[in-house]
Amino acid sequence: MTVGALADMPDNDTRGAFRLDRESRALLVDGAPVALGARAFDVLTHLDLHRDRVVSKAELLETVWGGLAVEEGNLTVQISALRKVLGPKAIATVPGVGYKLASGTAPAAPDGPALPDIPxxxxxxxxxxxxxxxxxxxxxxxxxxxxxxxxxxxxxxxxxxxxxxxxxxxxxxxxxxxxxxxxxxxxxxxxxxxxxxxxxxxxxxxxxxxxxxxxxxxxxxxxxxxxxxxxxxxxxxxxxxxxxRAAEALRSREKPQQDKRAYDLCLQVERVIRYTSKPEDFTRAFALLDEAIALDQGYAYARALRCWAYTIAAGGRFIKTQQARHIVPDAYALMDSGTGDAITLTYAGHAAAYLDKGAEVGLVALRKAKSLNPNSVAVLCSSGWLHSYVGEFETALQDINRALRLNPLDPNHGFVRSALGPILTGLGRVDEAITVLEQSYHEAPNYGSTVFQLILSYWRTGRIEDARRMGREFMRINPEMTLRYTLETTPFKHEPQLQLIREALPACGIPEG
The missing domain is CATH 3.40.50.10610 (ABC-type transport auxiliary lipoprotein component)
Incomplete structure (x- = not known):
């Protein structure tokens, strides 16, 4: 007989200590016998024998069902039954892997955001x-x-x-x-x-x-x-x-018509460019996207994803803006195609705004995208950036804050939070902008846009040495950068922002050009 180490956990998390007698196949919870089905008993026994590690779903299916071809739903039914008798926190879920029998006292989780009024x-x-x-x-x-x-x-x-x-x-x-x-x-x-x-x-x-x-x-x-x-x-x-229940089938993205491998390649690209940190990742992404489009030239999402890959590569200063501008005509073509796909409109609109100084046109696409999908983090993030380009900072702040709320654990927050730099600076909240940008820099130190915004924010508050330190870092990332090139390529159209660029960059070591 084994004794489960669950007694010291809170009452609302587990029912209390349990005893498991494998020979008689009996389970006692708080000293009282509890009826348990054979499969649930076997699942609990295996978890108990391996309580020191995570047990995969595949292992449980193989062990408990003896290699029979069964549905994974059978396992979830047994896990649910065990949680009913042992308590909801007795068995921890390991997303993407399996389960682990909990033991000891779990640390109290911090309070999170308030529950929305909707599901x-x-x-x-x-x-x-x-x-x-x-x-x-x-x-x-x-x-x-x-x-x-x-x-x-x-x-x-x-x-x-x-x-x-x-x-x-x-x-x-x-x-x-x-x-x-x-x-x-x-x-x-x-x-x-x-x-x-x-x-x-x-x-x-x-x-x-x-x-x-x-x-x-x-x-x-x-x-x-x-x-x-x-x-x-x-x-x-x-x-x-x-x-x-009466809602019609929803399509998340425009699907490839000619070759399903194009979709597979786009999935691979999304994983590659999720973290904007290495130039070689973008080189690989460009090649995969070119292959996807060659397979299916009518696949709008592959074309839009290529626009996006070049845009964030240029925004991170991993490539020059001129190296990305060849996709601008396709961005405009996608916006003019009449598509009802929010992500396609977003990626194309952001590309036009960033690579072709076309913020006003891009915003038309972003407003349509936001009406189509108001809960998309990608849409909200790009909308925030584009509104900041034209000095509409209140709207920009609302969009970025909502994106962060919908995506509180995004590992790529370095990119998202970077948008708060120009937004908060534009609203006169420069100290807040610096705090956020420093966090963004910590999360993504090689993302050029964050370094660029730190130069401007430090200079604005009189932290000259910090601004010059970021200027040196900016030149390390962009050895050929000049003031002239920056003014020619910046998507920002708000005059105070442009004047800040003219003042800060030469004083922080960026050549005039």
Whole structure:
């Protein structure tokens, strides 16, 4: 008989100490016998035997079901049953991996954002049960597409993918996830593959209680992945908010028409450019996107993603603006195409604004994108940047703050927060701008736009030595940078910002040119 080490955890987290007698297959909780099904008992036994580590879902399915071909939903049913008798925090979820039997006293989670007045959801990374680690990006792509589509559902607050993915591989209590992200529901799941068939199993959980309120399995062919994603999204939305049952199928992005490999390549690019830190990442991204477009020249999202890759590469000073301007005509063509896809409009509009000084045209596209998808972090972030280019700082601040709220754990916050530099400076809150920019610099020290904004903010407050230190760093990142080049290429059109550039850069070691 083994004794579970759960007694010292809070009463609302577990029911108390449990005793597990493997010989008689009996479970006692707080000294009282508890009826438990055979499969649930076997799951608990395996977790107890390996309480020192995370046990993957694949291992549990193999061990408890003896190699039988069973659905992952069978496992989630048993985990839910165990949480009912042991308490919602007795078994920790490790998103994208499996479960771990909790022990000891869990530290109190910090208070998070207040719950929105509308249904709120975080979609955790799904487990890859395909037995193919190289398919992780495909599984991540399914989750990312699901999140992107759900953000379009009116009356639904959805946490962005990069915040959800921050929990990958961490042993977490779903109640803590809900509290940290400020959401009521958590969606978890897995993807299995047999030949060309995909099976996606999802479970919707009420975060505060750990109560499973809905689960479903979706099966389809890999060639029909878009239809499978749409059916998945419809069902999730309907389960969360019954009034959405009549909603028609939503399409998250324009899909390739000629070659499905183009979609696969775009998924790979999204992973490559998620962190704006290495020039070689962009070189690889450009090559993959060129290949995707060659496979399907009508694939609007691949073209838009190429616009975006060149824009952030230029914004980070990983390439010169002139090296990116060849994609500007395609950005305008995408905006003129009549597309109803918010991300395509966003990437194209931002490219026109940054690479061609076309902020006003870009804002037309961004306003349409925001009306199509008001909860998209990508849309809100670009909208914030573009409004700052033309000096509309209040609107810019609202958009960036909402992007940060929807994506509180984004590992790429260095890029997002960088926008607050010119915005807060433009509002006269320069000390706040410096605080945010310093944090952004710490998170992404090689992102050139942050270094550039720190020069201006330090100079504005009279911190001359700090401004010159950033000037040296700016020249390290951009050895050929000059004042003339900066003024010719900057997307900013607000005259006070331009005057600050004229004053600060030469005084901080940037050649006149």
């Amino acid at each position: 709120s959801l975080a979609v955790l990374p799904f487990s890859n049960l395909t037995a193919k680690p190289d398919q992780d990006y495909l599984v991540d792509g399914i989750v990312t597409e699901l999140i992107a589509t759900l953000t379009k559902v009116p009356g639904l607050f959805v946490i962005a993918a990069t915040s959800s993915f921050a929990y990958r591989g961490r042993a977490v209590q779903l109640a803590d996830v809900g509290r940290e992200l400020g959401v009521r529901y958590v969606l978890e799941g897995s993807v299995q593959q047999a030949g060309m068939s995909l099976r996606i199993t999802v479970q919707l959980v009420e975060a505060a209680t750990g109560r499973s309120i809905w689960s479903e399995r979706f099966t389809g062919e890999l060639d029909d992945i878009f239809d499978l994603q749409d059916r998945l999204t419809e069902s999730v939305a309907a389960a969360i908010e019954p009034t959405l």
